Amino acid sequence: MKNLPLESVSDIEKIAKNLLKESKANGILPTPVDRILQCAKLQLAQDINLANKKQSFFSKAFESIGKVPKKVLGLIDFRQKVIYLDLNQNVNRQRFIQLHEVGHDACPWQKYMYCVDDERTILPEITILFEKEASFFASSVLFQLDLFNNKADKLELSVKSAMALAKQFGASTHAALRRYVQYSKKRCALLVLEKPNNKQGYSAPIRNFFVSPSFIKEFGELNWPEACGPQFPFVQDIMRKRRFHEDGELVIPTLAEQANKFDYHYFDNHYNVFVFIKPVGEKIRSRTKVVLTST
Numbered sequence: 001m002k003n004l005p006l007e008s009v010s011d012i013e014k015i016a017k018n019l020l021k022e023s024k025a026n027g028i029l030p031t032p033v034d035r036i037l038q039c040a041k042l043q044l045a046q047d048i049n050l051a052n053k054k055q056s057f058f059s060k061a062f063e064s065i066g067k068v069p070k071k072v073l074g075l076i077d078f079r080q081k082v083i084y085l086d087l088n089q090n091v092n093r094q095r096f097i098q099l100h101e102v103g104h105d106a107c108p109w110q111k112y113m114y115c116v117d118d119e120r121t122i123l124p125e126i127t128i129l130f131e132k133e134a135s136f137f138a139s140s141v142l143f144q145l146d147l148f149n150n151k152a153d154k155l156e157l158s159v160k161s162a163m164a165l166a167k168q169f170g171a172s173t174h175a176a177l178r179r180y181v182q183y184s185k186k187r188c189a190l191l192v193l194e195k196p197n198n199k200q201g202y203s204a205p206i207r208n209f210f211v212s213p214s215f216i217k218e219f220g221e222l223n224w225p226e227a228c229g230p231q232f233p234f235v236q237d238i239m240r241k242r243r244f245h246e247d248g249e250l251v252i253p254t255l256a257e258q259a260n261k262f263d264y265h266y267f268d269n270h271y272n273v274f275v276f277i278k279p280v281g282e283k284i285r286s287r288t289k290v291v292l293t294s295t
Contacts, residue, residue, distance in 0.1 A: 004132055012133060015106050016140040030170025031142050033095045040102050043082050050075065051088040062114055069118035076101040076115050092172045096138050097122065103137030104130070124178060124208060139179060142171055149183045157186050157284040158246060159265035159276040164290050173267070177210075177274055184212040187219075187282050191275040193228060195238070195268075202239050203227045207272060218279075219260060223253050234275045237266050244268070250277065 023039035025032050037044060050072045058068045062077065074097040075084040083101045085094055100122055104115045110130050121131040143149075148165060155161035159177070166176035174192065181190040192208040205227040228235050233248055248264035265276040 004129075004136055008129075008133055009136070012103075012107065012137050013140055013145065016137055017145060019102075019106060020141060020144060026144060027147065029168050031095075031144060033098055033142075033170075036102060036141060037083070037098065040106060041081055042076075042102060042105060044098065045082050045084045048084055049087040050084050051086040065114050065116070068116050069120075071118055072116055073097050073119065073122065074101050074117040076104055078105060078112060078114065081105070090172075092166075092170060092175075095170055096142060096172065096175060099138035099141050100134045102141070103134035106137060107133055110134070124210075139175065142175070143169055143179055148176075148179060152180055152183070153185065153284070154286060155284065155288055155290055156286045157184075157188065157278060157282060158290060159267055159274065160246070160290040160292055162276075163267070163292060173269055173274070174272065177276065178208070181210045181212055181276075185214065186212060186284060187215040187279050188212050189215050189222070189277040191224075191234075191277060193234075193238075193273040193275065195271065195273065202235055203229050204235055204238060204273065234264060234266055234273065238268070238273060242266060242268065248275075252277075 019036060019039060020026050023032070023035040025035050053072070055068060058065050058072075062075075071086070073086045073089060076082070077084070083098060085097060087094070089097065097117065100117060101115065104110050107130075110133070117131070120126065121128065122135060124135065126132055126135070148169060151165060151168070152161060155164070162177045162180035163173055165180065166173045169176065177190050181188050189209065189211040191206065192210075193204040194207050196202055196204050206224055209222070209224060230236060230239065233250060237245070237248070244267050246265040248266055250262045250264050251259050252262060253259050261280055262277050263280055264278075267274045267276075
């Protein structure tokens with residue numbers, strides 16, 4: 001993972017691999033998170049929904065926890081070996097948050113009384129090392145290390161492939177697309193846009209931009225503004241309320257001001273817009289045709 005020390009990557013992947021093996025979860029799809037928790041000797045608090053809890057609950061239930069974020073998505077009590085969740089989150093997000101909390105417990109150098117996570121701490125761009133490590137662990141386990149990558153290598157180079165794999169592994173489209181791009185052997189990138197609100201008009205703020213190693217090697221950094229306006233064809237897709245397509249064309253300048261032509265695939269999941277970018281002609285030769293039942 002970007003900005004994660006190599007020794008952390010090696011140690012965490014080893015821990016993830018051992019836990020997948022010991023829990024007999026290897027090759028079982030969607031990844032059985034309940035087996036992972038049981039093997040890690042952790043329990044999920046089924047009768048407590050953090051979405052409904054205020055500061056007074058945390059102060060009374062967890063000794064010396066201090067002030068917590070306004071919206072807590074996950075919490076692990078290291079002493080009791082119990083994980084608490086915001087049960088109002090969708091199922092796939094709950095699965096990732098559970099594994100994020102397991103990651104805090106599984107890394108022996110991360111031992112506190114409690115660990116509290118909110119929207120900020122599970123973001124891929126978080127700079128806090130322990131949080132980045134926990135998310136890297138969660139992704140490694142959820143996508144079963146090389147299993148996701150090997151499956152991706154056999155499918156056509158398309159946003160549909162990542163979406164299909166998300167369903168197989170029980171992951172969010174966002175998480176699957178991110179891993180799909182970052183571990184791809186092909187030249188590809190993923191732009192994640194926030195949906196414009198009324199005050200922004202048709203200016204879509206950029207939330208994330210991910211690239212494959214071969215993409216960054218050839219094209220370097222792409223020159224994006226903080227928010228994309230109607231001059232970008234994928235913003236015009238937003239204006240037209242399109243949900244999904246694979247026939248976009250795009251010209252983007254690099255930092256060296258050299259214009260490059262790309263194809264793009266577009267997907268709007270109502271929360272974010274995903275723009276999957278690849279150079280014209282880049283593809284994976286695959287005998288498997290990916291067909292989505294719904295988008």
